[in-house]
Amino acid sequence: MAVKKGEVWILLGATSAMARAMARQLAERGDALILTGRDMDDMAATAADCEIRGAHDARVVAFDARDPETFQPIIDLLDERIVNAAVFVGSMPDQGDIDSDPSLVDGTVMDSFTGPARFLQQLAPEIEARGAGVVVGVGSVAGDRGRLGNYVYGAAKAGFHTYLSGLRNRLTRAGGHVVTVKPGFIDTAMTWGIEGMFLVAPPEKVAADILKAADRRRDVIYTPFFWRYIMAIIRAIPERVFKKMSI
Amino acid sequence: MRWKTTEYAGWGRALRATGDLARPERVTALAALMGESPAPAIGNCRSYGDACLNSGGKAVQMLRLDRIKGFDPTSGIVTVEAGMQLGELARIFAPQGWLPAVMPGTGFATVGGAIAHDVHGKNHHGVGSFGQHVRALTLIGPDGQTTRITPDHPLFRATVGGLGQTGVIVSAELQMLKCKGDVIVVTERRIEGWDEFLGHLDASDASYTVGWIDATAQGDALGRGILEEAETGSGLVTAPGRAKSVPFDAPGFALAPAVVRAFNAAYFRRVPQKGRTVVKPIQEFFFPLDRIRNWNRLYGREGFHQFQCVVPVDQAPALRAMLERIAGSGLASPLAVLKRMGPGRAGMMSFPMEGYTLAVDFPNRARAVRMIADLESDTLAAGGRIYLAKDSLAKGASLRAMYPEQRDWAELVNATDPDGALATDMIRRLDLRTV
Incomplete structure (x- = not known):
């Protein structure tokens, strides 16, 4: 297999359909993978799959956004190669469940914002030291405006977007880069069977968009692209009207 | 595991189902689901009839477990x-x-x-x-x-x-x-009629052999077609272009008899009289129709049926009579395949038997449905069998008679799945689990 890039990619939340699709595309261009998440058996299957598809190598490490003890062992695996990271973790409990059990707020924020942010704080010096490397943060269109259906998840993602913006500011001056990805409805286990889904995009398409954005050093992308316009409209609705809507 | 109520269809689109589908992305999710509410698995729904359907029930769509x-x-x-x-x-x-x-x-x-x-x-x-x-x-x-x-x-x-x-x-x-390697060297030959076709199929010692047959040709030309014999090779050939899609259901006249006859005649003459050898990417030989995604929409909203049978070698005359019936009806589509099968099979309900297999597509019309019923009787009389991956029309009694191990199979299956949780539309239509 030709090693085109020979860079290392850390995927946080590698059991998600989007991460799996991206891992395969990275594998076919010969990159090295560090797959992290909680379901070790599942990630082992993805790692084997990626190695056969051409990954330079694929390793599996435990990562739990709610357990910072799991963060440093991942950083410790790095060698002198350029390192990139993509964050796919996050959790979206039903808003109704959160409304009846407010303690669910903490876990949602930890999974979708503070856990990955703390990990990226530990990774940032590595990127600065190498003077190169891309961080891809997968946020959500839900972070663009708080709404009835999932405002705690949306708030966590909004926090993550702001964090990524700041991290971009920091890493850019060291030669690194940060891409903020805002997916719309993606055809994954998270959206399967939920009412009201439309224009659902396959995870392979999202993964291809993310890789293109990373290669071209784009700052903020919506995927599929038309969500930029949908969200522009939703953001433009005056709050005094929006507060009465349920979209 | 969340279930999604969906309308889905076999590849022929003549049979449809509405039911709840799960689509696990991890093996642990699949195992949990099977522990709670076992359901039959479905893949990419490329079987033509109702083997992949479970109307009003549940099914587990497996496409996301693909590593x-x-x-x-x-x-x-x-x-x-x-x-x-x-x-x-x-x-x-x-x-x-x-x-x-x-x-x-x-x-x-x-x-x-x-x-x-x-x-x-x-x-x-x-x-x-x-x-x-x-x-x-x-x-x-x-x-x-x-x-x-x-x-x-x-x-x-x-x-x-x-x-x-x-x-x-x-x-x-x-x-x-x-x-x-990933290229294939294909020798294509025009075959002028039935007897010549069988002779070539019997004599072929190529690794891959298949016959395209013009199922509209009658009289002396009955059974004319193109024999393709192929071996894998290595080298550099142009990569296949991007697949195209059929954007909408075609109108009924798209596959009218005159259109099909004209297409088939042109397709036959595409290969020079003396034959030719071409080198192409393997997928163009193995999966020629995959270049056109959703080609099943060419048959319109009503869909189509594929009839595929196999008959023993000594029943070749019966197969010829079936082809005559098909050609005389003027109902066939351009998609018709003739192949020599060996004896290899691995399961109790496996289709293959040593003999000749014929596969022909028909638009879903009343006259075609009646003719396929006749072809089914012909197959049974010839000691042959119908392929369950393709079937959407057969009757249970004659179908079960074609599969000598069906009862033994049903016994084993019923012991494994006593509640019938894994039954599908095809199982019910053909009473396949009746002992």
């Missing part, structure tokens, strides 16, 4: 999850010198579906059926238990060709075949 779990480059044994599509497997491994031993006419078929139908390919005369290359499979039964099944296990022959009735196939170990 290669291991590969031994010395033996060529690959372990894959059941949702892996065969075209993808070929795309990955052909450049490394290995091909799935058996590939059906579409690369969109999944490994799980290929096992459940014990599919065959253009090399059946040489290497047998798909199931004969399965070294082991992992099955989650309707009791939620996971079992590794090797060919000596009592459930192996009930699972291969077993229409999903023993459980959900999670993964399989497949013995692949060595190939020279």
Whole structure:
């Protein structure tokens, strides 16, 4: 297999359909993978799959956004190669469940914002030291405006977007880069069977968009692209009207 | 696991179902689901009729479990999850010198579906059926238990060709075949009539042999077509372009008899009188129609039926009479295939038998449905059988009579799945689990 890039990619939340699709595309261009998440058996299957598809190598490490003890062992695996990271973790409990059990707020924020942010704080010096490397943060269109259906998840993602913006500011001056990805409805286990889904995009398409954005050093992308316009409209609705809507 | 109420159809689109589908992305999710509410697995719904349908019930769509779990480059044994599509497997491994031993006419078929139908390919005369290359499979039964099944296990022959009735196939170990590379060298010859066709099919010693047949030609031209014989090779050929889609259901006249006759005549003359040898990417030979996604929409909203039977070698005259019936009806579409089969089969309900197999597509019209019923009787009388992966019209009694091990199979399956949790529309239509 030709090693085109020979860079290392850390995927946080590698059991998600989007991460799996991206891992395969990275594998076919010969990159090295560090797959992290909680379901070790599942990630082992993805790692084997990626190695056969051409990954330079694929390793599996435990990562739990709610357990910072799991963060440093991942950083410790790095060698002198350029390192990139993509964050796919996050959790979206039903808003109704959160409304009846407010303690669910903490876990949602930890999974979708503070856990990955703390990990990226530990990774940032590595990127600065190498003077190169891309961080891809997968946020959500839900972070663009708080709404009835999932405002705690949306708030966590909004926090993550702001964090990524700041991290971009920091890493850019060291030669690194940060891409903020805002997916719309993606055809994954998270959206399967939920009412009201439309224009659902396959995870392979999202993964291809993310890789293109990373290669071209784009700052903020919506995927599929038309969500930029949908969200522009939703953001433009005056709050005094929006507060009465349920979209 | 969330369930999604969906309308879905077999590839022929003549039969449809509305039911709840789950689509697990991890094996743990699949195992949990089977423990709670066992349901039959479906793959990419490339079987034509109702083998992949469960109206009003549940089904587990396996496409997201599609990883290669291991590969031994010395033996060529690959372990894959059941949702892996065969075209993808070929795309990955052909450049490394290995091909799935058996590939059906579409690369969109999944490994799980290929096992459940014990599919065959253009090399059946040489290497047998798909199931004969399965070294082991992992099955989650309707009791939620996971079992590794090797060919000596009592459930192996009930699972291969077993229409999903023993459980959900999670993964399989497949013995692949060595190939020279990802190109194929195809020799195409015009065949002027029936007897000549059978002679060439009998005599062919190529690894891959298949006949396209003009099912509208009558009289002296009956059974004319093109013989394709192929071997894998290596080299550089133009990569296939991007697949195209059929954007909408075609109107009824798209496949009117005059159109089909004209198309077939042109298709026949495409190959020069003296024949020719062409080199192309393997997928263009193995999966010629996959270049046009959703080609089934060419038959319009009503869909179509594919009739495929196999008859013993000595019943070739009966098959010729069936082709005469088809040609005389003027109902056939351009898609018609004639092949010599070997004896290879791996399951109790496997389709193959030593003989000749004929496959023809028909638009879903009342006259075609009546003719397929006649063809079914002809097949039974000739001691042949109809392919369950294609069937959407057969009657249970005659179908069961074509499969001598059906009762034994039904007994085993009923013992494994006593509540009938894995039954599908096809099982109910044909009463396949009746002992």
